[in-house]
Amino acid sequence: MTSVSSLPGPALQASKAALSAALAENEAKENESKTDGENLEPGEIQEVDMQAQAETIKTVFSDPKNFNVKHPLCSAWTLWFDSPATKGRNLPQTPMSSFPQTPLPQTPGGAAVQGWMEDIKRVITFDSVEEFWGLYNNIVPPSQLPQKANYYLFKEGIIPAWEDEANKNGGKWSIQLPRDKNRAVVDKFWLYTMLAAIGETFDPLLTSEGGETLQSLITGVIVSTRPQFYRISIWTRSAPTGGEDDKLRERIEAIGRHFKTQVLGYPEGQRLAGALATEVEFLSHKDSERKGKQTKKIIV
Structure with a gap:
């Protein structure tokens, strides 16, 4: 144990x-x-x-049923979920108005996101190791989700949308894996991704050399099920924009390498691209919006 x-x-x-x-x-x-x-x-x-x-102190490790002390996480996290079955349905959930967040921009894009947020369901917010495992052991794993379903695990107060203040200048690391070949491992990949996120192990420079505490670049992680593939993503609050961002780029690349080698378990030099697959690659949200145009990907 x-x-x-x-x-x-x-x-x-x-x-x-x-x-x-x-x-x-x-x-x-x-x-x-x-x-x-x-x-x-x-x-x-x-x-x-x-x-x-x-x-008299009993933790979940010494007494799984009657523990009286929790192990707090560095941040509180919120799990969200959507699938074709939740769209347009009035399922029980915590009202969006009670969830602290930065208002989305009052633009056509912002209005579209507000409409999309009507279909996404907020499951629960947790801030301890024990609450995480209680949640994980009582939800459907990705391998058993219906097609076009998504789990979003984001830090409390951050909406899983590009337009959120914490996400708008960021991007995402992602990998796409063929569904049939990876059904047996996707649950493990998703668990390890969540553990790395809530354990704050993705970002290698949370403390600078001078001892100054830095804000974590990680805002959330997502797993998506599609008819022919799974996609796992790690969202960041910042994305490199040019040569002046060398330090930020190094930090972003370190997150990608950790994701590929320590979380997914692939050798750093291994190439994965094949039918329906992608490499572990980073793309800013702004470049993601430029569909059909030249984009700048980082691949590890």
Whole structure:
């Protein structure tokens, strides 16, 4: 079974902080419950048995059913879903008006996105390791989804649309794989992609050399099922535009290499293109809109 120490660095630190907070809370409750006859004398220091306190902490790793401490993620994430079966149907979901987000532009394109958002369903928002696994173990895997269905896992507050403020200047890494040949592995690929996203392992430069904390480039990940192929994508909030973006390009390329080698498990030099397949390739959202025109792809 996975241990706490195998969590990504930021999530591990957050987990340790949660455990410390739980210990402090238990200690405070114990002191509050003391009777008058057990109150400390002036100047007396209460000895705390930290080992006994720690034994009251139960995580999902030690007690999968009765755990009392969660392992927080660095960010909260929201799962969205759509398929032909959800379009035009009034299915139960959290109203869009209650979901904090940047308003979409009041343009013909923005209006089209608003219409599309009527069909996409917000499933749940979670912010802990335990909630993620509870969600994952109770949803249909990609290999069993109907054709033309999509899962969108995005950071809380970000809509899975190009027009969202967090996405409009970005792009996406994606790979397209023939459906028949990859039905047995697509569920694993999607799981590993989600774990890399919520564990914040995609972006290699979240902390600069000077110790300055940087904003993650990752905004969300998507899996799409189509009649003849699957597509998995990683969306970024920025995209290189020219030579002046050398550092950004290096950062974007590192995300693509991590996706190809560590998440999907392909050798870095392996070429995948074939019938219905693509390489692991990056395209800005602005270039994606230029259908039929020359575009600038990055391939790893």
